[in-house]
Amino acid sequence: MLKILATDGIDKSAVKELEALGHEVHEQFYEPEELKEALKNYDVVVVRSATKIREPIIDAAAEGGKLKMIIRAGVGVDNIDVKYAEGKGIKVRNTPNSSSASVAELVLAHMLALSRFVGISNVTMRNGEWNKKKYKGIELAGKTLGLVGFGRISRELAQKASALGMKIAYTNRSGAKDEYPEFTFMELDELLKNSDFVSIHTPAMKDGKALMDSEKISLMKDGSYLINCARGGVVDEAALLDAIKSGKLAGAGIDVFQEEPTKNKELLDHPNVSVTPHIGGSTNEAQMRIGEEVVEVIKSL
Template structure:
């Protein structure tokens, strides 16, 4: 029987479907040392962001050669050493389309939260404060939204922002221009200098520590708003706090952090940061779609065996 290990959980209907098809599904999180043993006796491993599938785990799996497929339930595969895994004969794939709408909606939600002080007003009212005059916000309509990266999620953000009356520009890291109904291509420097809101939608950087650091922030408009629902570590958190304190950045929204769970109190206690605990894909609809994609990937893979 084909054994599937879901280390970070899996949507219930997907588990039920796989079992009905005759697969054995094990839902259990393992610490790294324990995982080295567990991977030797499974054919498929399904992970989210918590489990790291790096060289040591892959080497352990390769000892028996049973593991043939690793699926990341989500968009990125930064937590998996894909080249090394495939070198060892282990296919690595993900579910890139399933959570695009959910992450896009969270991005827009954070933009509203920053623009209208929704998060901090909620918190201060619970402390008995009535800061009606303090929380004068801005409207999103007429503002320029710069999207760094223009993949599936960014395109969903662009659609929603255009309906809100925003002017949307985007940058592709490849530099290739394309005609889009809801957005206009600009180079990265132009985007950074001219956007009122900047939202990141790219993978983790391999060639530099941060995409947005002190130098990039200095290029931005005074009072800019920054959003990161993509990957932790794309923004220099120390530089961000400094810019928030000085007023250079009006507010920031973070769903992802350099360290998760984040222990950076300069971030977690900052009144100008709208925060969520990496929940971009955490909607019922996205989880159902992710589960469905995982089932289809597994069916397709073993039908060709």
């Protein structure tokens, strides 16, 4: 029997299946200092984005000698010091196949909201304004969507956006130009200059700097849109806001922030910005798939 701690919640069906396998599952969020002590009593910890597993917590868990595995219930593992944990003999796994569709759909939701003024219309109409003439939008069909990074989520998005009639350009770290002949490979700078919408799909930079800083944003096509449903910090929020205020960019869709919960009120309140509170994987279907993957990972332990 394994003792399993789910610090940020887990789908009920996964809990039932794990318990049916004879394991003990506890769902409880702990602050960092409390988590150090708690992990000494568990074989497995399952986290989402809210819980950070950093070196001091790993040291405490390793000292306890019980923790065998950290599972990120989601795709990115930026909130876990992976190499450090593995160096201490603690395995780290994620659920890479579970939330691709839900994140891709959220990107599309932001693109549609921005292109047709859906978000700001919800605000102004409730304030008694009828801005029919002001909100002349654009259609997604025929526009170029530039995908920075071309992993599972990005490829899912490419298929969905193609179905809406969008042209797809992509860039990736491997530089593999012929792997996806149905789409157009471009180097990053070329992609930024030629895309009507740019969607980021990369992990956080190793040096902690923003991939999309003021220099990269300045390369983007005038009047284009930037979407970030990937990682907070990948986009320089100050540079992004400056570009929107100056009219360089028409707007932005943001699900992830440099600090969460974000205190960047000026960015949140800008009428040309569509925002959501880090909900890329927050669908019933994605959480069920995540739970299923977590169960399979634990079975392999």
